[in-house]
Amino acid sequence: MFEALSDRLEGAWKKLRGQDKISESNIQDALREVRRALLEADVNLQVVKQFVADVQEQAQGAEVVQGVSPDQQFIKIVHDELVGLMGETNVPLAEVEELPTVVLMAGLQGTGKTTASAKLALHLRKQSRNCLMIAADVYRPAAIDQLMTLGKQIDVPVFQLGADAKPLDIVRQGLDQAKADGINTVIIDTAGRLQIDPQMMAELAQIKELSQPHEVLLVVDAMTGQEAANLTRTFHQEIGITGAILTKLDGDTRGGAALSVRQISGQPIKFVGVGEKVEALQPFYPDRMASRILGMGDVLTLVEKAQEEVDFAEAEKLQKKILEAQFDFDDFLKQMRLLKNMGSLGGIMKMIPGMNKLSGDQLEHGEAQLKRAESMINSMTRQERKQPDLLAGSPSRRRRIAQGAGMKLDDVSKLVSDFQKMRTLMQQMGQGQFPGMGGMGGMGGMGGLFGGDGVPAMGGGMPGQRPGFRGYPGSAPSKKKKKNKKKKGFGDL
Structure with a gap:
């Protein structure tokens, strides 16, 4: 994860090693390397331009700290700007007093939406929140069976009426069941499509109107780069989402999605999937992700x-x-x-x-x-x-x-x-x-x-x-x- 981006940024620091201070002349080579690193990581072009401009402004106006070399100071500036780019702080999942808290999961096919639903349920169960998953994807073959299997694996109940039922009926009865059982959090796994289409958006809007969710989380594939950010923006404009879950962040991802989603869509990344196992879901912390990108590790996680x-x-x-x-x-x-x-x-x-x-x-x-x-x-x-x-x-x-x-x-x-x-x-x-x-x-x-x-x-x-x-x-x-x-x-x- 982010190896290529980290290696490229390493080249930027080298441009400043051996220098006495950061100046307008010696910073240009470093900024050029940062720009190349972000573009190769498939970060949105407008995001790259703004990021490089912000780093340049901060670097040229930075006071020299005694005992700190220019390359170290430049790393600190880039780190802070990366944190700001990805959203400053972690945005936790909503939890309301009037139960249940309803989480609507959306996304295209192939992004790992059903698995992400189970991962989220397990994450919440570890926080002592009892969950119910509603299987409302009646279009994809074996989607209901997959959620049932995952539910048994993590000991979380799944409400389903089979593939012949209408999604709205499944959601309505599932919510009634959750209220009757005193469930803390309901996670609704909706149907995905191969691409965004009016039928998909209309059905999702109806489910949202019926369920009145407190969270609408879009599951996007991190390997699609900046396209993940564009997808998040489109869903937000059409449906209105509260955040995103980036999946497959453990794969051969270049990092563009993590660095673009917040700026392009305006919505925070709330969780990241870092493996195929059902336990492999982590809350998204911008400062920790910035540390990983810059090779600092992530001791807190x-x-x-x-x-x-x-x-x-x-x-x-x-x-x-x-x-x-x-x-x-x-x-x-x-x-x-x-x-x-x-x-x-x-x-x-x-x-x-x-x-x-x-x-x-x-x-x-x-x-x-x-x-x-x-x-x-x-x-x-x-x-x-x-x-x-x-x-x-x-x-x-x-x-x-x-x-x-x-x-x-x-x-x-x-x-x-x-x-x-x-x-x-x-x-x-x-x-x-x-x-x-x-x-x-x-x-x-x-x-x-x-x-x-x-x-x-x-x-x-x-x-x-x-x-x-x-x-x-x-x-x-x-x-x-x-x-x-x-x-x-x-x-x-």
Whole structure:
């Protein structure tokens, strides 16, 4: 996601490296690179022109900050302008006192609208909001069956009357059912078309008039670039929408949709889909997206994802085991599975500041290393997983594990050796001897370590701390946070 845009912007910063200050002459090359980067990302032309003009104005009028180089200061300016371009702040989903809150989902076929409905329902359920999904798409084959299947998967009820019923009747009876059952939020999955047509808009307008939704969310494919913004504007003019959900943002998207939707349509992006799994929906935060685009990572989203998966009672037990050097292979396996639940290794690493430059081959190698380690651990006996020291002095045990996992003896020996080093290092970090030290040699960067509050201490970031990037102003943690990190943190991922 945004790799090409990030690489292009990297070229813009290089134009200012080695300069004493930002001036009208030396900024032109950097601005030219920014303009090319945005155009290649399929950002709307008018948006690009205005953005570059705003950056130029801010850069030329910026005061020189002592200790900050021109390229760092320029990055900060671009970051702030990107945030403003995408909407400044997150716009939360509406929630009203008089239940139910009604959310109408709209969009063309192929954008992932039905899946997005289920993803949104799961997201709201995690916020303790009980939902009902209404299957009002009677035109697309298997649309109702798809929503029913997703509903069972996430344990959210689906109201449907079959493909022969009229959409208005389905919505009317579904809303009555929701009121009778005391449902908090109703999500209406409407029919899409291959293209915008009068029949589609008329039916959608009728459903909107009947349901009186508090939110009308348009689901658009991020891979369509600036066309997603144009589509959002058209729907808003015809129907009146309150926001957009960008899907497929984890694919080979150039970023134009995320940067164009707010400016062109006037409506905010409220959620983004970042994967095929039903859990892969995130609220859209302009500042976090800007950080990802500029290679700063996204520690806050990473922390939130971890908090959803962490069992805090287990985290406390694990903290004690780390301090006493009792961390074993079972604990290691649990941490690997925790990371899997949080998403792909590549997706997680891209959220860690400084890790955005990892190549696809490096990430694939890391994934393979984790699978190999898991295979070898699964070939150990229960006693061996609980007492890793048994393997250090027993070549016969290691040989048996290697045969069971289809690996070489050297692979198992390296795993055991690296694990012992990691366990010792974790204990030292827990005692504050090596705060902030990153990486677990030979373990593919996999630590799965926890801070004292049950939040993975990844990338040196603490909850609420702004992700840092090359020391630009505002990136350094406060003295209080440094103190807390030394006291609680067990190192970086």
